[in-house]
Amino acid sequence: MEQEAMHGAVTPERERRIRAALADVTARTTAMPSEVFLGRKHWPTTWSPDMEFKRNSSFHSLLRTPPKTSGPVSAPKLGAILRSSPRKRLLLGEVERIPLTPEKIDFSDISTPEKFKITSPIKSTPPMKKSRLEKLTKFSGPIDAALKGLSRTQLISVIKNITYTHPEIEEEIRREMPTPDLAPLEERLSYLKLNIFKSLPTSRLTSITDSPAYSRVATHLDAFKKCVVEQGKILVESQHWESVIRYVFLAWTYVRATPVWDNEPHNTQRIQCFKALTNFCMSALKKGDLSQDFLIDVQDKLQGMVTDNDDIQTCLKHIQGQLQV
Template sequence: MNTPPNNQGTGVIGRRSTRSALAEISWVFSSEDSRLPILTATNPRDNIQDVPTTIIHNLPASYLSPSPSPDEMIIQQRGRRRVPVTWSPDETDRKRDSGYKERTPVKHGSPNCKIGANGIVLRSTPRKRLLLNDPKELFPTPEKSKKGSPTPKKTRQDKAFSNFTGPLQAALKGLSQDQLIEVIHSIAEKHPGLEGEIKESLPAPDIAPLEERLNYLKKNIFKSLPNSRLTSKTDSPAYSRAATHVLAFKKCVIEQGRQLVDSQHWDSVLEYVFLAWSYVRATPLWDNPPHNAARRQCFKSLATQCMTALKRGNWSPEICDEIAEKMESCVADCEDMQMCMKQLSAIRKKL
């Protein structure tokens, strides 16, 4: 076997022999299979129309228009509705812009279906239209609102209890405090001579119910405090648990004192002031100073009520001495009691 010549110096002879061999191989294959068309190199990005017609006829139909599989057809049927092949872009855009919605047509056999002269289906019931009123009518003036129809609830009127046959004491128990005041005031107006007799028969206000109320609210404050020995009962967490009861106690102390001041029973006012003062002093003294605001407000309100009673009441020297002894123990709790002490000393000088 002859070895090929060594072309180490130049590789021109080797390249020429390789090209001639490849040309002969291509000529052999083309002569043997002349039935196949000659494929030309085309750009894959070109359209199918650029491909020679001989190639198109020889390719199978599945390459040109592949038929979808049954699963793919089911998926396409389940998908969103497609636009039909014959459609008008103007009509579709108009429906989309106007928010058009398809409606179920009216059946010809239904009672709501009426056919006109031109064969057009008519509606038996007209469409409801929104009637917009004048904006001024939506907000009527007070004069128009008074002229409107009266409310169905009738105002309760005070009727005379003429058919009552029981004792008078039982009838008075069912009345409220305002009703009793109105009854006595109306009798005193009809019979002016009875006014002096009624004043003489009036007893001093009973402070026992007021004391019971204060005692009940004070117990609620201590019940709300923690029972553990390891926790403090005057710190901020303890106050947060008792804050609601502390405010209820403060409200009761102030309102009951104002009620007695309005009654102008000055002896009872001073009696209540010293009684409520002892209950306020018995409430817990909290570690955080802002938490003692309710305690200070109670002392201040009681001191104001005491000052009002001293100015408007008639006091004897013996009663002034008793009041002075009680006030000395209250000065340490509130500085406002010093003003009451000065007022009491001024009253003593006038006696």
């Protein structure tokens, strides 16, 4: 045992021989030509197929060098990559080969294949183009049939464009223009009033003007009021002042026919309708160039409406002032 221990110990003579051998190896290596080293292919310490693919593939010539991080890579993250299986490293290499961001593509290279160019996943909205169906085409059918298919706005636009180009046609249209037809407006009011009365209780033992009855028709009352106001506004905008006043008389009779409720706050829609019609009448009296005979006829009819709503008195006073001039 002592001989083996002495044989394994490093003596000065043994250490000298080891140094001489290492020096000889170093000298031989230094004397070898550099071409020998250049001709050899050195494999990395940790080799995987994906690393070799990245070295030889021309695809990665298109990728820019990724920006350096501000800090060193943490040891656990690097160790996890080295300890991963070849299959996992191959998958990681596939992820790296996908150019996810524009920064990784060298767009200065005009030889970049089209299939490698980046397109945003959020497609921009293409410019609106009129389809062939939307393009203007000359209508060859009867003109009256064509006008029936147009909206109110389209009709106004067509007539306005024609009269702008041909001013003489505007004068002819003014001479031939009829007064607004109030029949469709009355038909709408009649339909909505009928809905109100259809919703009222039909039992003789139940009141039709109490709060429970009002709750059943409240929605129909709102629809009726909305119709009264909107139809009047359209006529006021048209500036057919005589037709505005005729509509006031027409709609007033339908508002008068609606129920009067026991609870006064429930009569709000009714009062609002009367006030709106009064305002329409006043606008027509102020802005319209109405004849004396027409004003006298209006005055007689307004006097019978005072009992429904006292606000109509303002219209009567205005007519009286005009008749005295």
